[in-house]
Amino acid sequence: MPTYVAPPGWPAEVRPPDAPDWERTAQAWLLDLCPPEFRSYPALRRHLVVLARFAVLHVEACQAAVRRGLSEARADLRDVAMPDVVEAAVQTWLAEDARLSGVRRAVGLVEEALRGRRFVARL
Template sequence: MNHVAPPGWPEQVRPPDAPEWERTAVGWLLDQCPPEYRGHTVLRRHPVALARLTAWHVEACQAGARRGLAEARTALRDALPMDAVEATIAALLTEQARLEGVRRAAGLVEVALRGRRFPARLPGLGSRHE
């Protein structure tokens, strides 16, 4: 049986309906959240709740990165040399791009946990099969 994961699906998570896919999804989702989330049994027992909290957490991180980009030059110019300020901005841009991918992946995992399945795509169009 082919199990299909769409483009943007996290590599650490097995495709929907593959053996133990939900276990790998829970592990990946927990890796995206603060470590304290691991202590809440309800989040392991109800992966949809974990996926939703993960999405909210990542969205908050994205908001923080946007704020950092908007304020870094002003907030840091008196405390750091300009090259360090620019390097900080570059780090924020990199983080912003990473977070966009995590948010997309978390959304895909969430809809799969809610029961959505993804159609197979033609080979070479970015689908993963197992």
């Protein structure tokens, strides 16, 4: 019986590389990460490595937006919101930054697997 290995950080929604239907689950997950318009581009639906590259760049753009929002939040919001609301906004940016860091790792791993990398189990 074959053993399929997914490394730490691999998305739960995607089957491990070489498992039955793993590429179909990867495609569905990658499309869910991207803007809905990406579903209408035939090149992205037919070429998973290209879709993965688009997804990586999209997630990285989201990370850049979050970091900008975090860096500007206190100055931009202090005149329009109470200090506790500003702090809640900062905490929200921090939580989103942490979430996107995990997503970036996961999408990078899927891209590597689509490019042919295989992972080995470690004890």
